[in-house]
Ligand code: G3H
């Protein structure tokens with residue numbers, strides 16, 4: 001067992017408290033490889049933003065759990081080397097079992113999500129409570145979820161949103177003793193969050209999706225004032241990345257994300273953690289495709305992963321400064 005404090009990591013409790021008071025949100029960026037981690041850390045150090053490094057169970061399978069843990073430990077040292085000791089949380093994204101959460105806690109994670117949102121309500125409570133009781137012995141913070149996002153989440157696919165029911169939140173947080181709550185208000189995972197027929201078009205022909213269900217968020221806030229809320233599926237799917245990917249041979253159809261002004265608005269509420277993965281995937285893919293298409297003789301991975309890393313860093317800096325408002329809060 002290695003405790004996260006030995007790795008220089010922090011849990012999310014204090015960060016969320018400050019974020020709610022200061023009306024901003026902490027970025028939760030997923031990583032699977034070195035370039036993504038370098039981009040996240042250098043962007044957050046440069047903008048002096050706290051950060052949550054998210055590891056999904058898919059990432060653990062892809063990159064190896066031990067390597068990822070040491071990479072997170074390395075990230076703490078890397079941040080110091082870059083000149084600023086930002087708070088870094090290592091978080092399990094969408095944990096689906098007690099055993100997975102326990103294994104992450106034992107290997108140095110400072111925060112875990114137990115996602116029982118697909119389960120019947122009482123089963124979600126029982127599983128979340130079991131994880132919280134274990135995690136709190138080590139002062140590891142736990143995120144639970146109520147309501148189901150449409151789209152793909154690891155291996156689970158949901159056709160439709162099941163919005164969070166505000167009538168359940170008091171009972172859920174008191175009975176589970178969870179530290180933060182992910183809710184469903186109209187976002188979904190991936191690059192196709194809305195169907196074109198749900199959208200209108202602006203003067204440039206760009207699809208504008210329907211607004212998020214801020215009415216549900218407000219109801220939740222009324223029931224549990226000051227309680228940390230988490231927004232999943234919060235990528236904006238920047239139009240320029242989609243265009244670049246398609247220009248250089250990609251085939252992304254109807255890619256539509258959450259407009260940044262809506263995320264900005266959410267960040268000023270009790271939403272204190274905003275999850276972003278797909279935008280990073282798009283930034284990397286656009287940069288790599290451009291190199292492959294314009295410099296076909298290149299075969300050194302540094303020549304395409306380097307530009308991908310630069311683009312990612314730019315994206316993450318933009319998020320902390322202009323969207324989440326976490327820049328300068330470390
Ligand atoms: O919620 C999903 C995250 O974007 C992680 O995705 O399971 O493909 O690593 P992944």
Ligand code: 13P
Pocket residue numbers: 030093094188189190191231232233234235236275276277278279
């Ligand atoms: P996106 O697919 O919108 O980036 O959402 C990521 C996420 O919620 C990870 O848990």
Ligand code: ZN
Pocket residue numbers: 094189232233275
């Ligand atoms: Zn998610």
